[in-house]
Structure formats: C-alpha cells, structure tokens
Amino acid sequence: MKQQPEHRPGQRPRRRTRPALATAVAGSAVCALALSACGGPASADAVPKLAVSGGYVPQPPMADMAAGYFTVTNTGGADDALTSVTSDAASSVTLMRTTSADEMQGVTSLPIPAKGRLTLSTGGNHLMLMGLKHKPTAGQSVTFELHFAKSAPMAVRVPVEPATYRPKG
Numbered sequence: 578m579k580q581q582p583e584h585r586p587g588q589r590p591r592r593r594t595r596p597a598l599a600t601a602v603a604g605s606a607v608c609a610l611a612l613s614a615c616g617g618p619a620s621a622d623a624v625p626k627l628a629v630s631g632g633y634v635p636q637p638p639m640a641d642m643a644a645g646y647f648t649v650t651n652t653g654g655a656d657d658a659l660t661s662v663t664s665d666a667a668s669s670v671t672l673m674r675t676t677s678a679d680e681m682q683g684v685t686s687l688p689i690p691a692k693g694r695l696t697l698s699t700g701g702n703h704l705m706l707m708g709l710k711h712k713p714t715a716g717q718s719v720t721f722e723l724h725f726a727k728s729a730p731m732a733v734r735v736p737v738e739p740a741t742y743r744p745k746g
C-alpha cells in the first residue's frame with residue numbers, strides 16, 4: 578500500500594510556532610477595522626464569503642494519525658484565514674503546511690485570499706488528526722469544525738474514503 582509521504586511512520590512533523598505569521602494576521606484584522614471605522618461606508622462586498630467543498634479523510638494506514646483535506650472557496654472581497662480546526666474523531670487537529678516533498682510544519686493559520694481559495698490536498702497543505710478516538714474506516718464520516726480569522730465557525734461532515742481515493746477535477 579502506498580503511504581502518503583507526509584505520514585511516513587517514524588517521520589514526525591516539525592512543529593514550529595509562527596509568531597510572525599500570527600502577528601501579520603492580527604495586524605490585517607486591525608487594519609480592516611480601522612478602514613471600516615474611518616474610510617466611510619465599507620463596500621458590502623468587502624467581507625469574506627466562504628464555502629467548503631470536496632472534503633474527505635483518507636482511511637489511514639495507522640490507527641494513531643490521519644490526514645484531512647478540503648477546499649475553502651472565498652467569493653467575497655476580503656481575505657480570511659483558517660485559524661484552527663476541531664473534530665469529533667481526534668483529540669487534536671493541526672494545520673500543516675507542506676514545505677517540500679519531505680517536510681511539513683504546523684502553522685497557526687492558512688490564508689484564504691479574497692476571490693481565491695485555500696486548497697488542502699494530498700502532497701500539499703493538509704490537516705493532521707492525532708489522538709484518534711478510533712481508526713477512521715472507509716464508509717464512515719468525520720465532522721470538522723472550522724474556525725476563521727473573520728468569518729463565523731463552520732461545521733462540515735466529510736466522508737472517510739479508501740486510501741487510494743483521489744478527488745476528481
């Protein structure tokens with residue numbers, strides 16, 4: 578069975594705190610507030626408008642760790658960011674940024690640009706679920722609650738797919 582490189586046994590993720598990134602996100606939120614306070618009426622379009630699609634969890638090779646994937650599309654006129662995720666299936670969910678074929682790191686947020694999207698996909702950025710309450714099996718589903726820098730939290734229920742599954746398109 579082909580294992581995903583980011584979940585090779587024995588290769589634990591490097592976790593680093595990213596204070597610079599956190600500061601940048603907080604800074605942009607402050608700027609947005611200042612603009613709406615001083616810049617006259619804000620355009621109705623200048624808010625993020627998010628939708629989540631294509632979510633799934635591949636059935637993991639091991640019982641202690643799984644990945645999660647989905648796309649967050651932002652049709653609004655302002656940036657947002659995914660800041661944390663919780664799940665009914667795992668005691669912790671980490672946002673992982675893949676920096677090369679063999680390296681990933683935990684990050685405190687992933688950007689969702691205005692009129693753009695955040696894509697979590699195999700071989701790229703992804704969620705890492707640890708402390709699994711049971712091993713996710715194809716045919717089951719997993720619930721994620723997504724938290725954002727600006728938008729209200731959103732709950733999505735995604736299927737557990739066979740390890741070989743790849744989304745179409």
Ligand SMILES: [Cu+2]
Binds near residue numbers: 590
């Ligand atoms: Cu990972």
